[in-house]
Amino acid sequence: xxxxxxxxxxxxxxxxxxxxxxxxxxxxxxxxxxxxxxxxxxxxxxxxxxxxxxxxxxxxxxxxxxxxxxxxxxxxxxxxxxxxxxxxxxxxxxxxxxxxxxxxxxxxxxxxxxxxxxxxxxxxxxxxxxxxxxxxxxxxxxxxxxxxxxxxxxxxxxxxxxxxxxxxxxxxxxxxxxxxxxxxxxxxxxxxxxxxxxxxxxxxxxxxxxxxxxxxxxxxxxxxxxxxxxxxxxxxxxxxxxxxxxxxxxxxxxxxxxxxxxxxxxxxxxxxxxxxxxxxxxxxxxxxxxxxxxxxxxxxxxxxxxxxxxxxxxxxxxxxxxxxxxxxxxxxxxxxxxxxxxxxxxxxxxxxxxxxxxxxxxxxxxxxxxxxxxxxxxxxxxxxxxxxxxxxxxxxxxxxxxxxxxxxxxxxxxxxxxxxxxxxxxxxxxxx
Ligand code: KE4
Numbered sequence: 001x002x003x004x005x006x007x008x009x010x011x012x013x014x015x016x017x018x019x020x021x022x023x024x025x026x027x028x029x030x031x032x033x034x035x036x037x038x039x040x041x042x043x044x045x046x047x048x049x050x051x052x053x054x055x056x057x058x059x060x061x062x063x064x065x066x067x068x069x070x071x072x073x074x075x076x077x078x079x080x081x082x083x084x085x086x087x088x089x090x091x092x093x094x095x096x097x098x099x100x101x102x103x104x105x106x107x108x109x110x111x112x113x114x115x116x117x118x119x120x121x122x123x124x125x126x127x128x129x130x131x132x133x134x135x136x137x138x139x140x141x142x143x144x145x146x147x148x149x150x151x152x153x154x155x156x157x158x159x160x161x162x163x164x165x166x167x168x169x170x171x172x173x174x175x176x177x178x179x180x181x182x183x184x185x186x187x188x189x190x191x192x193x194x195x196x197x198x199x200x201x202x203x204x205x206x207x208x209x210x211x212x213x214x215x216x217x218x219x220x221x222x223x224x225x226x227x228x229x230x231x232x233x234x235x236x237x238x239x240x241x242x243x244x245x246x247x248x249x250x251x252x253x254x255x256x257x258x259x260x261x262x263x264x265x266x267x268x269x270x271x272x273x274x275x276x277x278x279x280x281x282x283x284x285x286x287x288x289x290x291x292x293x294x295x296x297x298x299x300x301x302x303x304x305x306x307x308x309x310x311x312x313x314x315x316x317x318x319x320x321x322x323x324x325x326x327x328x329x330x331x332x333x334x335x336x337x338x339x340x341x342x343x344x345x346x347x348x349x350x351x352x353x354x355x356x357x358x359x360x361x362x363x364x365x366x367x368x369x370x371x372x373x374x375x376x377x378x379x380x381x382x383x384x385x386x387x388x389x390x391x392x393x394x395x396x397x398x399x400x401x402x403x404x405x406x407x408x409x410x411x412x413x414x415x416x417x418x419x420x421x422x423x424x425x426x427x428x429x430x431x432x
Pocket of ligand 1: 024025026027062116117118119120122145146147148207211212240241242243267268277401
């Protein structure tokens, strides 16, 4: 590997112009104590930095690139759309095409509104739920991330029922009072909150597969109970499928577990690498959204033809080909390989895995919620990460993110990654 001299220089320059030198905090590599790499280009499963280093990419733009970087059919769709104009600020047929693909793929979605990010989708879904129910409170789960809208940057208060606490400066304390926080996979604490505040809760928002504490799998009854309790109290259930949508199957994770939320938020994959978010659900709820209804939400570039073309090209490919078997098999092969390496190193680290997503936690306790995730040894993870990078493997630069495998990854990619992981585990165990 070449020493990333140019990346270091560009990072110094970027920091003079952009807060932290990045346009999204996790990209700054702070969690692994390194300077970020500046990427020059990407193709298939590989990314290339400006110092001519090649890496096998497991960030995949944080999930969107399920078909790999610069897929020729998606690039062609983007180019063709751009030649016809990048944004009309008016309805176009490409919006109908993507909306139809989404509604056909996810039975709980009768109608869908396009926006430009997952944050816009979840923020709008929460506003819609409050309006539809006439209630104010939203309940979320500790460690789940739903974008950076004020009402979601809230963590659990001291007591179970005390109002939440902002996790960022700049959030009015009264916003925290509108957000209740419970523990993922913990139905008992949820029931306790609902017994006292259930009639004030407009909606529960949940990542049906949690991807922002590292990967955390819902325990068997958690989501079923969540659906039961929300129905019992007249609260809406919002599945935030920004990560899981079209990742585990063609449609939502909800399709696999046969649970129908009232509203679903989407992003990432449905934009094929361009800025697209969406929220959708039952018609009687969605018809409250302006201009059909009075719940205001708008966006200059919402549904723009180029992003719609990228999203539709992606979903059409996913619908036509059996990619899911391939990427899920690669995921299983990867996880089996890591487990063998952990055993040979005498390590009992935890791996959480679902299809083409996995997270390796540097802890010996099962990771099933925020409190069990945060005790992971982030220092050892950082040493592990640095070794992988030097071996040309680009994992997400944080213990609390998900590794994604795309349809462009190959068995030789996985084998090369496993040999790097073996070295990474060895160096992570060295003191100093
Ligand atoms: P965006 O606003 O970043 O498009 O989506 C917010 C969002 C909403 N819901 C879920 C479940 C999400 O995971 C996200 C964003 N995911 C992070 C990575 N875990 C995006 C990466 C970043 O923040 O740079």
